[in-house]
């Protein structure tokens with residue numbers, strides 16, 4: 001597989017497979033071997049967080065390169081992977097042998113051919129045959145509906161850990177979250193930067209006996225929800241503050257109109273109280289809409305700035321200007 005050759009320097013693209021991994025001794029050797037078999041030219045890098053089992057030894061034995069990250073959490077590991085590894089094409093996959101290695105070429109193709117900046121291995125497309133617990137399916141569907149509604153997209157799988165990403169996307173995403181919120185962060189920040197996303201159906205296997213999930217449904221579900229909430233506020237401020245503002249204005253109208261209609265003598269204490277309530281609610285509402293408008297403009301200007309910085313920054317092939 002190669003990138004389109006440029007006139008002066010035909011070259012083969014460098015592909016890396018990145019595997020965040022914590023205590024996966026039962027499966028890591030197989031995952032490394034499977035990906036090395038599918039992509040003999042690629043480097044397979046296991047990112048460990050101080051596993052207490054034989055993960056490191058088995059990964060090295062299977063031919064992986066090992067990199068370590070001190071800060072615990074999948075989000076921290078993905079930040080390190082994106083900062084420290086240089087490649088043209090990045091494949092990201094879990095070390096628990098739940099994603100099929102034989103779909104990796106289908107995942108890479110759209111990125112290599114320049115059709116997409118990120119392809120997502122979707123476990124929830126009509127063609128996918130995924131073994132998911134009802135809890136996991138419910139959570140995935142919930143977050144999918146929320147993100148599609150807020151960000152006006154039609155993705156089927158927001159939280160997939162199996163992805164292929166191009167160099168430009170990897171190097172332009174500022175990632176901050178620590179844990180399993182990282183997939184939602186990657187998806188939303190890519191969409192908001194105008195990168196092209198494509199989904200490729202994959203089947204999900206269940207974890208093998210004796211291997212343990214690192215996910216804790218309530219804690220991680222709330223973190224993912226918190227991340228979506230913060231990104232909604234930061235990236236869609238007019239919708240976020242504006243819609244709450246309109247609700248306040250509407251709430252203020254009811255006591256205002258009631259106060260005006262219920263009594264011909266507006267000096268009655270109850271009418272005065274309702275009038276104050278109406279003015280208060282409407283003021284808060286107008287203020288929220290104004291905050292939304294200001295942040296919307298600031299956001300747009302930052303988007304323009306980011307776009308210009310990308311134009312004057314180093315080229316994806318490292319040549320610079």
Ligand SMILES: Nc1nc2c(ncn2[C@@H]2O[C@H](COP(=O)(O)OP(=O)(O)OP(=O)(O)O)[C@@H](O)[C@H]2O)c(=O)[nH]1
Pocket residue numbers: 019020021022023024047048049072073074077093094095096098136161180207212213214215
């Ligand atoms: N390095 C590192 N890897 C992690 C950490 N937490 C999870 N991982 C890895 O991230 C991948 C995804 O974690 P999983 O526990 O499989 O989470 P999941 O795929 O969302 O959930 P299930 O497969 O349903 O259990 C696996 O390869 C884990 O080993 C961490 O703190 N550090």
Ligand SMILES: [Mg+2]
Pocket residue numbers: 094096098
């Ligand atoms: Mg998993």
